[in-house]
C-alpha cells in the first residue's frame with residue numbers, strides 16, 4: 001500500500017471519529033418532530049440513498065404523508081413532499097420560512113452568502129431582491145418590450161435553423177438564443193450561436209452547478225470531510241470556476257463603468273452603477289462592494305442561462321417523443337396565429353393547449369426537482385408537527401408533481417390535465433414548478449414569456465423528428481441542481497403543410 005493511501009485511510013478514520021463526537025454533542029432532543037425513517041448513528045439515512053436524491057427522498061417518504069424528518073449524515077432535514085405541506089409552510093408562513101441555512105457547500109463558493117438565491121432573510125436581502133426585480137423589470141423583464149427582444153432573437157434562430165442539414169443538437173443554439181435574452185437585459189449584449197467564448201461560459205456554468213451539487217453531498221452531511229484530499233481538490237476547482245464566472249461579469253461591469261453617462265441607463269448593470277454612484281453608503285443597496293455585485297449577478301445568471309434552456313430541452317424532447325402533441329400545438333398555431341406574422345404574447349390566452357403543454361413539461365420533467373434548502377426563523381407548527389428553528393427544510397418538488405393522490409396518473413405525459421371539459425386552461429393546486437412563498441422564483445414571468453414565444457415560433461416554421469436510424473432518446477434526467485435531459489439530436493424540416 002502506498003503512503004498516500006495509508007494517510008487517506010487514517011484521515012477518514014479521524015474525520016469519522018471527530019464527526020461522531022460532534023454528532024453526539026450536538027444532537028438535540030426535538031419535540032413533536034414529523035416522524036420519519038430511522039437511520040444509523042452518524043450517517044443517518046445516507047446508506048439508503050441510491051443515486052438521484054429527489055427519487056431517494058420520495059422513496060424514504062413512503063408511508064409518511066405530506067411531511068417527514070430524516071437525518072442525512074449529521075444533519076436533520078424536514079422534507080415537504082406534498083403540495084399540502086409546501087403550502088402549509090412556505091406559503092402560509094412566508095417570511096418565517098424565507099430564511100436560508102449557512103450550508104458548508106455554499107460557503108465554499110460564496111463565503112459571505114451574498115445574493116438573492118443564497119442570502120439569509122434580512123432587511124438587506126429584502127431591499128436587494130426588491131431592487132433587482134424593479135431594475136430587471138425596467139428593462140423589459142416584466143413588460144412588453146421583452147417581447148420585441150425575444151422576437152428579434154427568434155428571427156435569428158429561425159434563419160439559423162433554415163441553414164441546418166441532417167440531424168442536429170438544436171439545443172446548443174437554442175441555449176445561446178435564450179441566454180441572449182438575459183445578456184441583453186443585463187449587459188445590452190448578444191452572442192452569435194458559434195461564439196466560442198460565450199459557449200465556454202455556458203459550459204463553466206454547467207460545471208459550476210455540477211461541482212457545487214457534489215460539494216453539497218460531500219460537505220453538508222459530513223462537514224469534516226472538507227479536509228479530505230479529494231474534497232479539497234473539488235473545492236479548489238469549484239472556486240476556480242467561480243473566479244472564471246466573476247471575471248466574465250467583471251469585464252462587463254468595468255466596460256459599463258468606463259462608458260457610463262449620467263442620466264442614461266442602458267441596462268441592468270447601468271441601473272446598479274447609477275444607484276451605488278460614487279457614495280456606496282448612501283444607496284438603497286447599502287454598502288455595495290464590487291464583490292457583492294458579482295455575487296448578485298451570479299445568483300440569477302445561472303438560472304437564467306441554464307434552468308430556462310434546460311426546460312426548453314425537455315419541452316422539445318416531449319414534443320417530438322409524443323407526436324400527437326406536436327400536431328396539436330401546430331394546429332393551434334395555424335388556427336390562432338397563422339403564418340404571416342411571428343407569435344406574440346397576446347396570443348397566449350387563445351392557445352390553451354400550447355400553454356398546457358408547457359405546464360405539463362415543467363411538471364413532468366421536474367427540471368428543478370428539489371428546492372434549494374430553506375430554514376425557519378422560529379419553531380413553527382405545520383400540519384400538526386413542529387418544525388424547529390434553523391433546521392434544514394427541503395421541498396421535494398418532484399414528489400409534489402408526481403404524487404398519485406394529487407394527479408391520478410402522474411407518470412403519464414398528458415397536457416390535457418391542465419384543461420377543463422371546454423378546453424380552457426386551468427391550474428392545479430399541486431402545480432408549483434417555480435415554488436411558492438417569499439423565496440419563489442424571481443424569473444418566473446420571464447421564463448414563461450420565453451417558452452411561449454420561442455416554442456411557438458419554432459413550431460410555426462418547422463416540424464421536428466428523431467433521426468430514423470437511431471433508438472429513441474431516454475426520458476430519464478441526469479440529477480444535479482437541475483434535472484437535465486440527456487443530449488439528443490433532431491431533424492429539422494421546414495413545414496410544407498402551411
Ligand code: HEM
Pocket residue numbers: 116117118129299300301303304305307308311362367368371372433434435436438439440441442443444446447
Ligand atoms: C423554467 C425555468 C425556471 C424554473 C423552473 C425555476 C425554478 C425555481 C425554483 C424552484 C426556485 C426555488 C424557490 C425556492 O427556494 O422556494 C427558484 C429560485 C430562483 N430563481 Fe428560478 N427558475 C427558472 C428560471 C429562472 C430565471 C430565468 C431566473 C432569472 C431571471 C431565475 C432566477 C431565480 C432566483 C434569483 C431565485 C432565488 C429566489 C429567492 O431565493 O428569493 N429563475 N427558481
